[in-house]
Amino acid sequence: MRVLKGYSKNQQKELEYARKNISCNDFLHNITYFTAYAECDSIKDKYDKANTDERISIIRDILDFYTDKAKFPDPKKYYVQLIKNNDGSYLNRSKLNNSYMTNSCQSDDVFQTEFTEQEIKDIDPRYMAFAVPVEDDDE
Structure with missing residues (x-):
């Protein structure tokens, strides 16, 4: 494609x-x-x-x-890392009840850890200051 x-x-x-x-x-x-x-x-x-x-x-x-x-290209994805150099401070959204917590940046069936710019702004535009680009596997 x-x-x-x-x-x-x-x-x-x-x-x-x-x-x-x-x-x-x-x-x-x-x-x-x-x-x-x-x-x-x-x-x-x-x-x-x-x-x-x-x-x-x-x-x-x-x-x-x-x-x-x-x-069209998929939108760029970001992690939201609230404390720099802290592997447990990534924003996670529960796919079950849409609640938020901090944890690692490992996605799974329960938590979303990668967000588009628009998704981050929908949560809170101030979180864009903590956005870290997700590196593509093929880069």
């Missing part, structure tokens, strides 16, 4: 919306010929500003996204 790059968060949301609510043919027709659906203005702008080769690439991306041959 291809990973689509070069799309803003807003453009990603628009494509996800379009895939759920608009047929691929209608969406492509509106992007390439007419005014885009109001919910998809930034994709239309991206297409309009692109040169011919870039437009072909955008159309291919849309087709592949609609047919599950391409996806």
Whole structure:
């Protein structure tokens, strides 16, 4: 599966919306010929500003996204380490009752230890100061 790059968060949301609510043919027709659906203005702008080769690439991306041959990158994950250099001070969320505690950063079936930026901000935006990027296995 291809990973689509070069799309803003807003453009990603628009494509996800379009895939759920608009047929691929209608969406492509509106992007390439007419005014885009109001919910998809930034994709239309991206297409309009692109040169011919870039437009072909955008159309291919849309087709592949609609047919599950391409996806957007997974959001970056973070640990929340409340006390630096303390292996027992990572924020853990219980998957059973949504409660929080501190412990190690080892994920399991019961506790979530990796969070997206938005998940951290939803808990408390001040926790972003304690966010530590999770290193990918393939890096």
